Amino acid sequence: MxxxxxxxxxxxxxxxxxxxxxxxxxxxxxxxxxxxxxxxxxxxxxxxxxxxxxxxxxxxxxxxxxxxxxxxxxxAPPRMGVAVDSEQYAWPGAPGDAWQPVDCTSAVPSAAVAGLLGIDRDTRVFTVRRSRVTHGQPVAAELLHIPDASVPELSAIDAPSGAARARAVLRELQRLPIEGREQAVELGSAGAEDARELDRLPGSPVLVVTTRFCAEGRTAAVSVATYRADTCRLTFGASGGVEIHHEPGARAS
Amino acid sequence: MxxxxxxxxxxxxxxxxxxxxxxxxxxxxxxxxxxxxxxxxxxxxxxxxxxxxxxxxxxxxxxxxxxxxxxxxxxAPPRMGVAVDSEQYAWPGAPGDAWQPVDCTSAVPSAAVAGLLGIDRDTRVFTVRRSRVTHGQPVAAELLHIPDASVPELSAIDAPSGAARARAVLRELQRLPIEGREQAVELGSAGAEDARELDRLPGSPVLVVTTRFCAEGRTAAVSVATYRADTCRLTFGASGGVEIHHEPGARAS
DNA sequence: CAGTGGTCTAGACCACTCT
DNA sequence: GAGTGGTCTAGACCACTGT
The missing domain is CATH 1.10.10.10 (Winged helix-like DNA-binding domain superfamily/Winged helix DNA-binding domain)
Incomplete structure (x- = not known):
């Protein structure tokens, strides 16, 4: 039966x-x-x-x-394509990049960042906060970590914070010959600070893009950028930037 | 008061x-x-x-x-780094790529894929299903869409399915001169089929990597790969593959 | 079979945005 | 103040994995 x-x-x-x-x-x-x-x-x-x-x-x-x-x-509108590697051989802050410096502080890095930079846990680094806006909407928040060694001219100068300071650090960075970089993308959730900057609630899903910039045979800077996962599609290797688009996620069962 | x-x-x-x-x-x-x-x-x-x-x-x-x-x-162990662009100028299925062909069918593509391929909605394409395993664990499932025009030798041959068929299609694809490709990464949730293949529940978060392969001035193939977002960190531009690593996500409040 | 995580309910109150 | 989504509760049952 x-x-x-x-x-x-x-x-x-x-x-x-x-x-x-x-x-x-x-x-x-x-x-x-x-x-x-x-x-x-x-x-x-x-x-x-x-x-x-x-x-x-x-x-x-x-x-x-x-x-x-x-x-x-x-x-929601279709996700916007956001170019993540358009400036393969340029430093952050090079003319025409999509980021806007917000602030700059000097502090000891987290253990993770220190590891990427290959420096001691107690060496101070410049930390530049930048934000990226597209179509009037904030799409990403970034923390860019730069060891003093990468911008030697600045290591002993005046007030180490403010947007002007951020621009000065980035300007100094341009003087180094950039040699290459590597990136990684993973899923994360927005911390309180990023959430505020992205106009989302804490814990919202974000795409975390970690970039290691190389110069003079070592790691000259590390960027940790969090992109709104709900509104962004990160593009790599595209010339124009907005070529690939399709409905993502759940394919028919 | x-x-x-x-x-x-x-x-x-x-x-x-x-x-x-x-x-x-x-x-x-x-x-x-x-x-x-x-x-x-x-x-x-x-x-x-x-x-x-x-x-x-x-x-x-x-x-x-x-x-x-x-x-x-x-x-959970730290996320594993998975190279996504290590074969910049190679076709899928080239010797040494990380994917294993599973199956191959011939059917009309979804509207989204048809748009990427630049073909009509009712033109049949080969659809090769592949899976990617790292350290004994499934990390990604892929659907690779190849228009008949990209593999002309095969368009009128025998049984259009099975793993052997998949390998034949990929082998044929190698004959084209590859010109470039572009990729996009976005957040999605696993459909029923992908979920089974990734050993996750339906709806689990995945990183969807869409790749457009170009040859002879047109789009020769489109790949839609879904990576387990919980266990994978997608790496780009790295030589070795396992260089960047750090704790992602929630930064201190 | 017992024990686990996954789904679901019917409420309640809170934080926020607009008018 | 009215209406929205966000948080939280205390239960219940189901689906799955092991022994």
Missing amino acids: GTTQLESVPEPKYWHLKTVLTEALDSEFSVGQVLPNERDLAARFGVARATLRQALEQLELEGRLQRRRGVGTTV | GTTQLESVPEPKYWHLKTVLTEALDSEFSVGQVLPNERDLAARFGVARATLRQALEQLELEGRLQRRRGVGTTV
């Missing part, structure tokens, strides 16, 4: 919800449109609000939705 | 929990060690299980923890 194994793999409700919502977004909504609020949506689908939220969270992760506290949930 | 604005920004419990757990992981746990189960942990911290889970989810996102249903939560 066959126990026919009905529904051998019952699909979770939130997963099914996500599918339904994705189709609705594709066919019935346009970019910028606001969705009904979470309580109404949950009622409409006959699920608890927490379950509905689980679906919305994934859609936000995939860049389909944008949620803002006190405002509502809107349909 | 001063309403002194105590706790002007009360930190969410799960955020504080995450901080505490992170410190505990750094100091008191070693890789592979299993944590107490979620109910016990929640009780120990005096929070609901859902709240504890919110903290664990973020730590898993950051690659600090690994959770497996029916087994438990363990301390």
Whole structure:
């Protein structure tokens, strides 16, 4: 007698919800449109609000939705392509790069950064904070760590902070002959400071791009940049920058 | 009389929990060690299980923890560096690349892929499925889309599926002179099929790497590869591959 | 089978944004 | 102040892994 194994793999409700919502977004909504609020949506689908939220969270992760506290949930535009390696042989701060210096401090680096720089844990480095804005929207926040040895002319000069100071450090960096660099991309979550700068809540998913700049046979600087994962698609090796685009994430089951 | 604005920004419990757990992981746990189960942990911290889970989810996102249903939560090893552009001027399937062909089918592409390939929505393409394994662990699943025009010798031959077929298509592709390629990285969530192949649950976060291969002035192939975001750090421009490493994600508040 | 993480519920209150 | 998303609770049951 066959126990026919009905529904051998019952699909979770939130997963099914996500599918339904994705189709609705594709066919019935346009970019910028606001969705009904979470309580109404949950009622409409006959699920608890927490379950509905689980679906919305994934859609936000995939860049389909944008949620803002006190405002509502809107349909997100397609992710923007952000060139990450357009200046293969240029220092940060070279003319025309997409970053804007914000501040500069001098302090001992974290153990991780010290390791990348190949210096002792208690050697001071310049830390330049920069931000990257595209289409009027903040897309990334960066901490650029530069050992004193890379900018010897500056090691003993005046006030070691402020945007002007940041520009001075970057200007000094240009004098070194750049030899190469390597990058890594991984998933992270925004810390409090980055979150504020990116206009997101702490813990939001970010793409962390770590870049090691090489000159004179050693590591001359290390950049740790956090990009908003919801709105950005990082491009590598593209000339123009905005060539690849397609819907990411969940492929049909 | 001063309403002194105590706790002007009360930190969410799960955020504080995450901080505490992170410190505990750094100091008191070693890789592979299993944590107490979620109910016990929640009780120990005096929070609901859902709240504890919110903290664990973020730590898993950051690659600090690994959770497996029916087994438990363990301390994850540092993310492995995975070279994504080591073969800048080689086709997929060239000797020594890290991928293993699994299958090959012939079908019409999705609208997104058709757009990247610059072909009509109803033109059939070869779709080669490949998987990438590092240190005995699956790290990525790929769909490689190749228009018939890129492998003209094969367009009218026998059974269009199977791993042998996949190898034949890749072999044929090598004959084209490769001209360049561009890549993009974005966040996505694993579909059912990729999830199975990556040994994760559907919806798990993945890094989607889209690559456009150019030859003879057009797009000769498009690859969409999904990497496990929890275990992988994608490296670009590195010679060896395993040079950059540091703790990602949440920077101190 | 016992124990684990995964899903789901029906509430409650809070922080924020707009009007 | 009204309405939104964000956090949190205390339960329940399910799916999976091991023994």
